[in-house]
Amino acid sequence: MHENVFSDAVVCRPLRSSPMRCERVGVVGTGIMGAGIAEVMATAGYEVIVRSRHETTAETTVMAIDKNLSRLVTKGRCTEDDKAATLERVRTTTSLRDLADCDLVIEAAPEDLELKRELFGDLGNLCRPDAVLATNTSTLSIIELAVAAFHPERVVGMHFFNPAPVMPLVEIGRPLTASDETVQLALEVVARCGKQGVVVRDSTGFIVNALLFGYLGGAVSMLERGVASKEDIDTAMVGGCNFPMGPFALYDLIGIDVCVAVFDALFDEYRDPTFACPPMLRRMVAAGHLGRKAGRGFYVY
Ligand SMILES: NC(=O)c1ccc[n+]([C@@H]2O[C@H](COP(=O)([O-])OP(=O)(O)OC[C@H]3O[C@@H](n4cnc5c(N)ncnc54)[C@H](O)[C@@H]3O)[C@@H](O)[C@H]2O)c1
Structure with missing residues (x-):
C-alpha cells in the first residue's frame, strides 16, 4: 500500500x-x-x-x-x-x-x-x-x-x-x-x-487560484460598493502590497472568460459564497469584453 x-x-x-x-x-x-x-x-x-x-x-x-x-x-x-x-x-x-x-x-x-x-x-x-x-x-x-x-x-x-x-x-x-x-x-x-x-x-484551485480568486472577487465587490475607482484599487494594491499589478489589470491579463470559469469551478467544489462569480463578469463576457486579448476588459487596450 x-x-x-x-x-x-x-x-x-x-x-x-x-x-x-x-x-x-x-x-x-x-x-x-x-x-x-x-x-x-x-x-x-x-x-x-x-x-x-x-x-x-x-x-x-x-x-x-x-x-x-x-x-x-x-x-x-x-x-x-x-x-x-x-x-x-x-x-x-x-x-x-x-x-x-x-x-x-x-x-x-x-x-x-x-x-x-x-x-x-x-x-x-x-x-x-x-x-x-x-x-x-x-x-x-x-x-x-x-x-x-x-x-x-x-x-x-x-x-x-x-x-x-x-x-x-x-x-x-x-x-x-x-x-x-x-x-x-x-x-x-x-x-x-x-x-x-x-x-x-487534489482540490480545485490548488493553493494559488483558491487564494487569488477570493481576492479578485473581493476587488469587484469593493468596486461595486463604490469604495474606490478601479484605477485607485489597482494603484493601492501595487503601491501598498508591492504586487506587480492590481486586481483589475490582472483580470484583464488572465481573461474575463477564464476568470468566470475558475470562479464557477471553485464555487462548484466549495459552495463558498467567496467564490460566487460576480455577475458583472458574466455581463462583460456577454459583451465580448474579455480583457487584453479582446482589446477591452476593465481597461481599453
Ligand atoms: N492558459 C493558462 O494561463 C493556463 C495556466 C495554467 C494551466 N492551464 C491549463 O493548461 C491546459 C491547457 O491550457 P491552454 O491555455 O494551453 O489551452 P489552449 O486552448 O491554448 O491549448 C490547448 C491545446 O490542446 C489542443 N487540443 C484540442 N483538443 C485536443 C484533444 N482532443 N486532444 C489533444 N489536444 C487537443 C488544442 O489544439 C491546443 O493546442 C488546461 O488544462 C488549462 O486549464 C492554463
Missing part, C-alpha cells in the same frame, strides 16, 4: 531520490501551456516529444520555442549553441502512440473533463505501466483522470503557470491514489527545470 499522508499544502523539496528515472518527456497539447512546458523541459535537458493533432500546429510550436530562445540569445541569457541543442531535443508527432516510451507525459489539452478523461485512458493503455502521467489542469479533479488511466498511482497534477518558461512555481496536485514515488518524480523534474514545487492536495 502507498502511504498517503496529506497536509493541506506542504512546501516540499525532494527528500530522497526517486527510484524512477526520467529522461524522455511527452507533452500533449500545443496551446500556450503545452508549448511553454515543452520549452521548459527541453531547456532542462530532457528529450521532449510533443504531440499535436495537426502537423501545422506542431511546426508552429517549434517555431514559437525557436523564437523564445532567440529572444534569450539576444538578451545574452542563452548561447546560440545552447539554443540549437535545446531545439534538437524537441521532436513532434501527430500520433499519441509515439509517446509510448516516455518516462513522463504532461497533458496540456483544453480544460474539458471528458476530453482529458479520454486522453488519460489512451495514455494509460499505451504508455509503460511505470510511466508517470501528469495533468496541467487548473481546476479539474485529478482523481477523475487518475482512475481513467488504469494506473492511478502514477497520475499526478503538474500545474505550471503562464508563461511556463518564466513563472517559477509548479503546483504538484496530489490525488488520493498517487504513490510517493510519483510525487517525488514530479518534484525532481520541477527542481531540474529550476522551478519551485509545492505539493497540494
Whole structure:
C-alpha cells in the first residue's frame, strides 16, 4: 500500500531520490501551456516529444520555442549553441502512440473533463505501466483522470503557470491514489527545470487560484460598493502590497472568460459564497469584453 499522508499544502523539496528515472518527456497539447512546458523541459535537458493533432500546429510550436530562445540569445541569457541543442531535443508527432516510451507525459489539452478523461485512458493503455502521467489542469479533479488511466498511482497534477518558461512555481496536485514515488518524480523534474514545487492536495484551485480568486472577487465587490475607482484599487494594491499589478489589470491579463470559469469551478467544489462569480463578469463576457486579448476588459487596450 502507498502511504498517503496529506497536509493541506506542504512546501516540499525532494527528500530522497526517486527510484524512477526520467529522461524522455511527452507533452500533449500545443496551446500556450503545452508549448511553454515543452520549452521548459527541453531547456532542462530532457528529450521532449510533443504531440499535436495537426502537423501545422506542431511546426508552429517549434517555431514559437525557436523564437523564445532567440529572444534569450539576444538578451545574452542563452548561447546560440545552447539554443540549437535545446531545439534538437524537441521532436513532434501527430500520433499519441509515439509517446509510448516516455518516462513522463504532461497533458496540456483544453480544460474539458471528458476530453482529458479520454486522453488519460489512451495514455494509460499505451504508455509503460511505470510511466508517470501528469495533468496541467487548473481546476479539474485529478482523481477523475487518475482512475481513467488504469494506473492511478502514477497520475499526478503538474500545474505550471503562464508563461511556463518564466513563472517559477509548479503546483504538484496530489490525488488520493498517487504513490510517493510519483510525487517525488514530479518534484525532481520541477527542481531540474529550476522551478519551485509545492505539493497540494487534489482540490480545485490548488493553493494559488483558491487564494487569488477570493481576492479578485473581493476587488469587484469593493468596486461595486463604490469604495474606490478601479484605477485607485489597482494603484493601492501595487503601491501598498508591492504586487506587480492590481486586481483589475490582472483580470484583464488572465481573461474575463477564464476568470468566470475558475470562479464557477471553485464555487462548484466549495459552495463558498467567496467564490460566487460576480455577475458583472458574466455581463462583460456577454459583451465580448474579455480583457487584453479582446482589446477591452476593465481597461481599453
Ligand atoms: N492558459 C493558462 O494561463 C493556463 C495556466 C495554467 C494551466 N492551464 C491549463 O493548461 C491546459 C491547457 O491550457 P491552454 O491555455 O494551453 O489551452 P489552449 O486552448 O491554448 O491549448 C490547448 C491545446 O490542446 C489542443 N487540443 C484540442 N483538443 C485536443 C484533444 N482532443 N486532444 C489533444 N489536444 C487537443 C488544442 O489544439 C491546443 O493546442 C488546461 O488544462 C488549462 O486549464 C492554463
